[in-house]
Amino acid sequence: MALILGLESSCDETAASLVTSDRQIVAHCLARQDAAHRPYGGVVPEIAARAHVEALPPLIEQALAEGGVRLDQVDAIAATAGPGLIGGVMVGLVTGKALALAAGKPLIAVNHLEGHALSPRLTDPDLAFPYLLLLVSGGHCQLLLVEGAGRYRRLATTIDDAAGEAFDKTAKLLGLGFPGGPAVEKAAEAGDPRAVPLPRPLKGSAEPHFSFAGLKAAVARAAPNYPAADVAASFQQAVVDCLVDRTTRALRGIQATALVVAGGVAANRAVRGALEQLAAQHGLRFVAPPLWLCTDNAAMIAWAGAERFAAGFSDPLDTPARARWPL
Numbered sequence: 001m002a003l004i005l006g007l008e009s010s011c012d013e014t015a016a017s018l019v020t021s022d023r024q025i026v027a028h029c030l031a032r033q034d035a036a037h038r039p040y041g042g043v044v045p046e047i048a049a050r051a052h053v054e055a056l057p058p059l060i061e062q063a064l065a066e067g068g069v070r071l072d073q074v075d076a077i078a079a080t081a082g083p084g085l086i087g088g089v090m091v092g093l094v095t096g097k098a099l100a101l102a103a104g105k106p107l108i109a110v111n112h113l114e115g116h117a118l119s120p121r122l123t124d125p126d127l128a129f130p131y132l133l134l135l136v137s138g139g140h141c142q143l144l145l146v147e148g149a150g151r152y153r154r155l156a157t158t159i160d161d162a163a164g165e166a167f168d169k170t171a172k173l174l175g176l177g178f179p180g181g182p183a184v185e186k187a188a189e190a191g192d193p194r195a196v197p198l199p200r201p202l203k204g205s206a207e208p209h210f211s212f213a214g215l216k217a218a219v220a221r222a223a224p225n226y227p228a229a230d231v232a233a234s235f236q237q238a239v240v241d242c243l244v245d246r247t248t249r250a251l252r253g254i255q256a257t258a259l260v261v262a263g264g265v266a267a268n269r270a271v272r273g274a275l276e277q278l279a280a281q282h283g284l285r286f287v288a289p290p291l292w293l294c295t296d297n298a299a300m301i302a303w304a305g306a307e308r309f310a311a312g313f314s315d316p317l318d319t320p321a322r323a324r325w326p327l
């Protein structure tokens with residue numbers, strides 16, 4: 001059994017976790033930066049990077065203390081090496097390199113998207129490759145066929161905005177605050193999803209991709225004329241319809257053991273519910289990680305590290321931090 005320390009700092013969560021190769025989550029420590037970014041209505045990269053510098057070392061100490069282990073008892077150190085806000089990625093990766101060098105342990109440079117992609121296997125030991133993954137977060141909206149650790153086939157991506165970005169912009173437009181996704185979901189509870197006519201970009205299209213820019217623009221036009229709850233509910237329904245349509249299209253051409261949803265938007269109950277129904281219609285297992293594992297965290301980075309470590313991967317200490325890094 002291997003014990004992996006994972007570090008995450010690619011956006012606005014700073015996190016350190018200890019996870020074992022047999023799926024024990026030994027420590028899960030996380031600091032959010034919402035309060036620092038709220039006055040700006042979005043994540044400010046420079047503020048994020050500075051906050052990571054302050055928050056990460058005590059989180060690592062806390063994780064080791066919670067696990068009752070010393071650094072030299074860890075088998076490998078996994079750190080997010082991208083994609084993300086480059087200042088933040090550098091903080092976590094350089095910290096990971098320093099710890100690896102000091103403790104004489106291997107460094108595993110993890111792609112943040114791989115962290116999301118493999119995270120469902122941390123809490124579901126029965127989830128076997130290959131599975132269709134809908135990865136929906138603030139920065140990404142992709143359909144991936146996950147064939148193994150390090151083996152991904154990208155079937156679709158967004159041609160403009162990510163789904164989470166659309167949630168965040170809609171929240172800003174409606175004055176619902178930051179972060180936007182949970183605020184829109186809450187507002188939608190009191191609204192009518194059929195009240196506001198909104199487009200479903202690329203729905204029914206022969207091409208596989210996602211698009212949310214047109215929906216965002218339509219929300220901006222409609223918002224002044226309807227109650228905020230109705231706009232929120234109608235917007236959320238439009239996103240759900242697009243996700244279901246594009247996922248249905250992807251399912252046609254592949255063999256998969258399960259339909260899996262991950263990323264921050266997977267925390268949305270309407271999204272989860274609709275995908276669960278879709279999986280049932282196709283006779284597929286539906287797997288969604290617990291909510292805390294859907295949004296950014298270091299347990300998923302440690303777990304991706306564990307899978308890569310088991311597969312024999314490790315990375316040199318001059319591995320670069322990358323703002324862009326497609327899976």
Ligand code: KG4
Pocket residue numbers: 011136137138139140163164165167168179180181182185263264265266267268269294295296
């Ligand atoms: O995966 P994540 O924590 O960070 C990225 O890698 O992007 O995802 C954050 C995104 C944000 O856009 C946030 O608004 C969205 O996930 N999100 C939600 C919900 N919770 C978080 N979107 C819709 N409904 C939610 N309940």
Ligand code: ZN
Pocket residue numbers: 112116137263264295296
């Ligand atoms: Zn993420």
